[in-house]
Amino acid sequence: MKTWLMNQWENYRTGFWFIPSLMTMGALFLGFLMPEVDRYLDSSIPVWMQSSPETARATLTTIAGAMITAAGVVFSVTIVALSITSSQFGPRLLRNFLSDSITQIALGACLASSLYSLILLSAFSKTEDKIFLPFVSIYLALFLALVTLYILIYSLHRVASATQADNVVAEVADDLEDAISRIFPEKIGEKSKDLAHCENLAAELFSDRQPKVASVNADKEGYLQAINHEGIVDLAQEFDLVIKLRARPGDFLMQGLPIAEVYPGTELDEDVQARLNKTFIVGNRRTPQQDMECAVSELVEVAVRALSPGINDPFTAIRCVDRLGAMLRRLADREMPIPYRSDEEGALRVIARGYTFPNVLNCAFDQIRQHGRGNVAVSMRLLESLEAIADCVESDSQKAAVLRQAKMVYRGCVEAIPEENDRDDLAERYWFVLKQLGEIPENHEPFNQDWKALSDKAGS
Structure with missing residues (x-):
């Protein structure tokens, strides 16, 4: 489960929709909450914070229009940067640029500020010749617009810096360092203490003359992004199996070709094969989560x-x-990391391909x-x-x-x-x-x- 969640997070953070979506939902919530706060504070709002309805409407309309325009600028600059990155450094480097949260925050801040201002325009109401104006909410809109401008300036600086060759190389190298820290050494179950015994046992169980070994074929096609190692160890322990993996993260899996060998093969039914395939997370591209060579x-x-x-x-x-x-x-x-992994009782369960x-x-x-x-x-x-x-x-x-x-x-x-x-x-x-x-x-x-x-x- 942890491996699946980490892989999903990798997919979310390398897209432009996740953070802007969260920020616009927050703006939607604030847009309906803040007028209620204003109604609660209506009698205690100082005179210097108050203004005419025309001024309030003009302020919110200007903020909403300006933030939408700024969002267009962020979008345009981002597309240009993506084009330069793709042509000069390669399309696979787009993943690093897309994962930069500053650009996503800038786009989300522009959209959120605009949406918040538009919702406030609908909060104006008139009762008994008195017009309710959410002054605190309006000042919050001004504050959000100011913060958004600073975020926009910093975002433009980041884009200009991110397209420089030295910085591109440094960021990819940082990803590589993170991958090394995660993978070497990597814990998969418990390390088998008796290495010589595991080597001899693996050679005996998966020799060419062993008739009890059965293969598990891939049920999908694509790049192997990650393996749920804990799930494989649990599956092997549940059915008293020894599983030898024939693929590692970064390999391209072809449907119908073997991805693992199981001993004893007599315990291999369709349910076990399906559960083993579910521990292999497959996608359209390689990711550095468990694939250092990416x-x-x-x-x-x-x-x-x-x-x-x-x-x-x-x-x-x-x-x-x-x-x-x-x-x-x-x-x-x-x-x-040694390829042999044992369960909690010390029995050999998984032979990984490292x-x-x-x-x-x-x-x-x-x-x-x-x-x-x-x-x-x-x-x-x-x-x-x-x-x-x-x-x-x-x-x-x-x-x-x-x-x-x-x-x-x-x-x-x-x-x-x-x-x-x-x-x-x-x-x-x-x-x-x-x-x-x-x-x-x-x-x-x-x-x-x-x-x-x-x-x-x-x-x-």
């Missing part, structure tokens, strides 16, 4: 677009590489490396980032992933860059990466040919 891919998309011939902005690509390198350094220091450091590294650098292979500045920054990452990695698999990526960066540059001095500079940076990883340079090209001279140059 935020990584957004940064990669900004970098790749910046390297395209139509934009040709290597500086933005370098900013993205810097952020990705910093993220990977933090990730290298974190404990990767992330690995090599996969995230490849997701972050592969496309930038491929599109920037002819750009010396971007390739140099890639090697510098890999050198910084190499300083944090400890396991052999992490070191092998960094070494593989550094080799591909260097080989691609040698093939694409004709200038010899540029190639020497890249080789020097590559030499530093190898030394940081604890490798012997003469065991790798090009240092196995004339590595000593280059080594002396790098050390000088």
Whole structure:
């Protein structure tokens, strides 16, 4: 239930209708409440707050018209900003812009102030030659209009700031940091304490020779946005099952293809399959709630677009590489969550499909490396980032992933860059990466040919 609510909140906050709707409903409530407050305070309202009916009507009419006009300005500016963001940084970055609450609050404040003023116009009444005017309500309308103007000014400032490349990259990087904090490590049920036992049991239960394993197929099509892990553990415990997930958030599910394997398959009926499918939240797009690679891919998309011939902005690509390198350094220091999850009694229940450091590294650098292979500045920054990452990695698999990526960066540059001095500079940076990883340079090209001279140059 918690996972579903978080996913719904993600959908609500990335739309322009939710906050404005709440604010207009609040204005509707105030519009009917405040005249009653005025009737209660009618005899105690000071003379300086009172005015003529014509002045009161003109004030409210002006506020209502001005706020509707301001709402049109907010809408127009927002559409222009969305167009710029989509064309320059990619349509997937619209999610970050749409989730900015300031723009939603500005639009909602304009609509709410206008609606409140219109409702007050209908509160004017005449009894026994006396016209009732809600003076307190009118002054509240003036105050709301003033606050709305300040919100509008700040909103325009935010829009102007949000469309700058450095700020776009920083905001996506913040989303990525939040995703890392949520997912690494991520608690799914209770962590199995006996890792070796779980590995052996999983290999035994889900081997190719195991006849009792049955597959659960997806009943819908789309991107897997989140998984209700607690619900899966409860389902497995209820029917005494062990469930091996074949999909993780970010994967595209195709109807009819397996998303999980269940042991024993004899307990797998239509009800269990339907309940298991309900724990998979599927949508039309990827979200960073449980999908860390979604935020990584957004940064990669900004970098790749910046390297395209139509934009040709290597500086933005370098900013993205810097952020990705910093993220990977933090990730290298974190404990990767083990895939085995047990119930409260310690029995193995779920085998999740998680992330690995090599996969995230490849997701972050592969496309930038491929599109920037002819750009010396971007390739140099890639090697510098890999050198910084190499300083944090400890396991052999992490070191092998960094070494593989550094080799591909260097080989691609040698093939694409004709200038010899540029190639020497890249080789020097590559030499530093190898030394940081604890490798012997003469065991790798090009240092196995004339590595000593280059080594002396790098050390000088």
